[in-house]
Amino acid sequence: MERTVYIRLRHRIQVRPHETLFLKDIAQMIADEPLYEQLSKLKVYGVSEKDRNRIVIDVMMIIRLITENVPDIEIQTQGPSQVIIEVVAQKRKVSQPLFLLVWLLLFFGAALTIMNFHEDVSMQRVHQRIYTIITGEVDAKPLIFQIPYSIGLGLGMILFFNHLFKKRLNEEPSPLEVEMFNYQLDLDNYVAMNENKESMKNIDDR
Incomplete structure (x- = not known):
C-alpha cells in the first residue's frame, strides 16, 4: 500500500488564465502521507494564452508524469480518463x-x-x-x-x-x-x- 497510489481524475475544473495546475488540483488521490505530499506538488500544466478557454488532460499524461518523477510506484486509476479544464477570464459586470x-x-x-x-x-x-x-x-x-x-x-x-x-x-x-x-x-x-x-x-x- 505504501508504494501504491489510487487516482481519480476530476470531471471538470475551472481555472484563471496563467494559472499553474498541480496534480492535487486535477485529481483525487489516495496514498500514504509522504507519497501523497510528493505527488500533490507535481506540476501538471501551466495555462497560457494559446490555450484559449478549454484544455483536455488525458490520464496517460498523468501516469507518464508520475512514473518519471516517482519511480517504483504502482498507479491505480478510477473514473474518467480525461479532465476538462475551463479557463475562466475575469467576469465583466452585467449591463x-x-x-x-x-x-x-x-x-x-x-x-x-x-x-x-x-x-x-x-x-x-x-x-x-x-x-x-x-x-x-x-x-x-x-x-x-x-x-x-x-x-x-x-x-x-x-x-x-x-x-x-x-x-x-x-x-x-x-x-x-x-x-x-x-x-x-x-x-x-x-x-x-x-x-x-x-x-x-x-x-x-x-
Missing part, C-alpha cells in the same frame, strides 16, 4: 440596460407564444363551451373559468421549473436543469474526443 432588454424580449416572446397557442387550440371557445354545459347559459367571457385558468397556468410553470425567482421549491432538479446537464455532458464528451490530441490520430500525423 443593466442589456439585462432589461433581454428580460423584455423573453417576457413578451413567452407571452405571445402562450397567446398564439391558446388561439390555435381555441381555448376561449373551450371555456365558453364548458361554461354553457355546466350552467346552461351562454357567456362570451366566462371569467369564472378564465381567471383561475390563468392563475393556474402561472403556478404550473413555477412548479414545472421548480423555481420562484432564485428560490428553489424542492431539491429535485427541474426539467430545464436536466436538459442543461445532458447538454453539458454531450459538450464535455465532444470536447474530450476532439480536443484531446491523444484520443485520435490522423494519417497526416504519422
Whole structure:
C-alpha cells in the first residue's frame, strides 16, 4: 500500500488564465502521507494564452508524469480518463440596460407564444363551451373559468421549473436543469474526443 497510489481524475475544473495546475488540483488521490505530499506538488500544466478557454488532460499524461518523477510506484486509476479544464477570464459586470432588454424580449416572446397557442387550440371557445354545459347559459367571457385558468397556468410553470425567482421549491432538479446537464455532458464528451490530441490520430500525423 505504501508504494501504491489510487487516482481519480476530476470531471471538470475551472481555472484563471496563467494559472499553474498541480496534480492535487486535477485529481483525487489516495496514498500514504509522504507519497501523497510528493505527488500533490507535481506540476501538471501551466495555462497560457494559446490555450484559449478549454484544455483536455488525458490520464496517460498523468501516469507518464508520475512514473518519471516517482519511480517504483504502482498507479491505480478510477473514473474518467480525461479532465476538462475551463479557463475562466475575469467576469465583466452585467449591463443593466442589456439585462432589461433581454428580460423584455423573453417576457413578451413567452407571452405571445402562450397567446398564439391558446388561439390555435381555441381555448376561449373551450371555456365558453364548458361554461354553457355546466350552467346552461351562454357567456362570451366566462371569467369564472378564465381567471383561475390563468392563475393556474402561472403556478404550473413555477412548479414545472421548480423555481420562484432564485428560490428553489424542492431539491429535485427541474426539467430545464436536466436538459442543461445532458447538454453539458454531450459538450464535455465532444470536447474530450476532439480536443484531446491523444484520443485520435490522423494519417497526416504519422
